[in-house]
Amino acid sequence: MVTEFRSAHWYGGDDRNGYIHRAWMRRGLPDSAFSGRPHIAIANTASDLTPCNAHLDEVATSVRDGIHEAGGIALNLPVVSLGETNVRPTAMLWRNMAAMATEELLRANPIDGVVLLGGCDKTIPSLLMAAASVDLPAIVVPGGPMLTGTFRGKVLGCGTDVWRLSEDVRGGALSREEFTRSESAMIRSRGHCNTMGTASTMALVAEALGVLLPGLAGTPAPDSRLLSAAHGTGRLAVELIAADRRPSTFLGAGSFHNAIVALAAIGGSTNAVVHLLAIAGRLGIPLTVADFDRIGADVPLLVDLQPAGRYLMEDFHRAGGLPAVLREVRDLLDPAALTVTGRPLVEYLDDARSWDPAVIRPRADPVQPAAGIAMLRGNLAPDGAIIKPAAASPELLRHRGRAVVFDSIEDFHARIDDPDLDVDRDSVLVLRGCGPRGYPGMPEVSNMPLPRKLLAQGVRDMVRVCDGRMSGTAYGTVVLHVTPEAAAGGPLALVRTGDHIVLDVPSRLLELDVPAGELAARQPSEASASAYAAPSRGWQRLYIDHVQQADTGADLDFLTGSSGSHVGRESH
Structure with missing residues (x-):
């Protein structure tokens, strides 16, 4: 149990430093904020230039309400946001920068824990890399997939059907006018891609790792249950601080074992390989590409979702979500691996069911019998x-x-x-x-x-x-x-x-x-x-000089391994 809040190093005492820290934060914070209440940052990747995350300010409001209800102090902390569709030359170039910037902000500020809000492909990985390195109590809220769109009477899978339709145009089977007309039909609501792309994969894999409320991943972005879960996450964040439940206390080799099993069973993105390697590297957990093959190669593909199948994330959620999938492969999971709640992941699978066996298949009738990376x-x-x-x-x-x-x-x-x-x-x-x-x-x-x-x-x-x-x-x-x-x-x-x-x-x-x-x-x-x-200067120069290869997660060589959440030197 925590005996003294980290934030007390800033706000405690009656000297000049305590005065300055408190005085500048009294813009809406009551006196009680500086005596015995945990301060929790909401690391928020909302941005108009990250369309998949544009709704996260609303999600942050629900998180804030939950934190306040449980007795904490919620503090919005905008962090680097990477929009997969807009950033050039590639969002992956800045994943490590986003992780490093978030880590430094968490380390530098008077906070006791953090709620991580992400959605688009690189935001959840970068947030988890940062949280693993600074090792403060942390929990994720994923932004969720968009709703299913239709075009010419057929459902459209965001991303997957872009590749299919563009090839139809190049092959002469679809006019450019019709191709353009499909845009608004494909993106019909807030949220990230509704196929089993990287954004959906990383949210589900994060749940299998144990870093978010069980059952939350895959909840559609416009679904009111996402806001309810965000409120519950805010409440749990206060509990994490009281229990001093940090990533290093519950994330272990078994957590990554379960993430790899989940990755195979959902038919998840290959990008999860490089992200999981990087997160494990921050924690000092030995994980290799060979582990993905060893653990996941013979796991059956149970989820019939695009791009490997037919359905979309809205169908996946109504069919039972990740718990329904993991229940089918429960014997392949590490039963001792804990979640952010303090309970093992497998304890949340007893009541899980697939309510649509066409979407989430029984193990006896998989989409493919062995389909891991x-x-x-x-x-x-x-x-x-x-x-x-x-x-x-x-x-x-x-x-x-x-x-x-x-x-x-x-x-x-x-x-x-x-x-x-x-x-x-x-x-x-x-x-x-x-x-x-x-x-x-x-x-x-x-x-x-x-x-x-x-x-x-x-x-x-x-x-x-x-x-x-x-x-x-x-x-x-x-x-x-x-x-x-x-x-x-x-x-x-x-x-x-x-x-x-x-x-x-x-x-x-x-x-x-x-x-x-x-x-x-x-x-x-x-x-x-x-x-x-x-490049001769700037981030790209630093990146090229220090980036590691894909087989270790493509992180920077000086960022691997957790360095802890030390308070740091005083500045005044």
Whole structure:
């Protein structure tokens, strides 16, 4: 139990420092705020430029009410917000900056705990990385998915159907006018993508980790139950401080084990791999890409949601949500792993049910029997690469094809639709220079659009290999996170058009079929090297100098490991 609030180091005493801290905060705070009441920050990523999080000010109001009701002092703390759809070159470039900035704000201010409000892809990961590092009592409220939209009588999956409709336009099956008309139908309410993209995945994985109220993840953004749960979260935040329940006291290896099981069972985004590795790294918990394969590869896919299936997040929520999924795989979970409530995750599964077995399937009738993230190794990925079999074409999971190489995303865009491009349906599209250092920021470009001339022939999937990431809303037979990346001296830099690449997912193999001696004699592509990022200043310079590779979470090397919530030196 906590014996003295951290905030008392600022507000206690009758000296000049205490006077200054109290006086400047007396703009609405009563005298009781400075004697025996916990101060709780609401780390709020609401922003008009992060459309998925624009409603979080309303959610913050409900959190505030819950904190006040339980006797705490609620303090709104706007933090760095990253809008996936607007930020260029890629939101991932600033995930670590957002985490570092939030960590420093939490450490520097007179607060005893924090409620983390996130929604869009990078906000929940960055908030959790920060909370893990500063190790104050912390709890998450996810912003929730948008409601289902329809277009021409059919439901639209936000993100997933963008890829599908845009390919229909490129293939001549849909006019640009109709494509544009679908915009307002796809985005019909507040909230993040309603497919099993990265935003939905990270909210659900966060629940499996145990850092939010059980049963909350996946509640649609416009649903009044989200506000009710936000109020309850505010109340619980006060309890966390009284019990001194910090991330380090309940997050352990078992928590990440459960997150990996959940990731596989929901058919979640591959982006969760790099985010979970980064969060574990902040906690000092040993987690590797191989753990995702070892723990999750044989877990059945139970959720029939786009992009791997048919339904959307609104359906998932009404069908029972994550507890209904986890109840089906309860025997695969770590029974001792705790949640932020102080109780084990498995204790919340007794009454869970799937109310629609078409959406959340019984274990005896899965969407796929084994669909977790697969880790590949070979001379093309010495430190590993990943693939999501649930989103791939089964016939391409074993494939040998001729490489068609692109030295940068600009090179790809310039040539992919060239009618003279030497490519066929059996080719392997290779894109390099898109890793953490090369781009920089490891963008979501691995799910490369197919050549227009092949789309016209009816081709809808090909093997693709890249050192970047793939959108969680995307699908296809895509090998991504190839490590080391080309810009870090990885073998991907040595591939030439015409080489043959062997993909064998059942054998976990990604091999460049080139003799070792010939490969050793090759030099990296000059065209590729000339396209690597080379900033001279600012965040991008710091990022490139210190970013780690995808297999350890692409965090900065000086941010790994928890450093605790020390109060710090006085400033007056």
